[in-house]
Amino acid sequence: MMNSAKEIRSDILEILFKIDDVNTLESIRHQLEVVHNANKEDLPAFLEGVRPIRERMSLEDLISEQSYKPVKYDEFRGKVDGIEWEETLDELLEALAK
Numbered sequence: 001m002m003n004s005a006k007e008i009r010s011d012i013l014e015i016l017f018k019i020d021d022v023n024t025l026e027s028i029r030h031q032l033e034v035v036h037n038a039n040k041e042d043l044p045a046f047l048e049g050v051r052p053i054r055e056r057m058s059l060e061d062l063i064s065e066q067s068y069k070p071v072k073y074d075e076f077r078g079k080v081d082g083i084e085w086e087e088t089l090d091e092l093l094e095a096l097a098k
Contacts, residue, residue, distance in 0.1 A: 023054050023061070 003011075019025055030052045062068075085092075 023057060026052065026054055 016025070016028070019028075034047065034050075087095075
């Protein structure tokens with residue numbers, strides 16, 4: 001059975017009232033504003049990736065939120081040394097300059 005807009009709105013509010021983290025609420029607000037504004041005007045597609053700058057965000061919070069897992073240099077070298085490039089370094093740099 002399909003939910004009405006009123007029921008969905010009520011469910012969303014119920015979830016929101018359980019959230020105390022300011023950063024999470026700011027992120028949700030921004031996402032809702034993007035969706036709401038997209039309905040009003042045609043925004044460039046790249047704006048979907050734009051997120052607001054959050055105040056009071058520690059490095060530890062960022063690492064935790066993004067599930068950051070560092071890579072050791074030896075692991076990195078082992079993977080990239082096995083890549084066979086078809087282009088020369090000059091060709092790759094030239095492509096970046098275009």
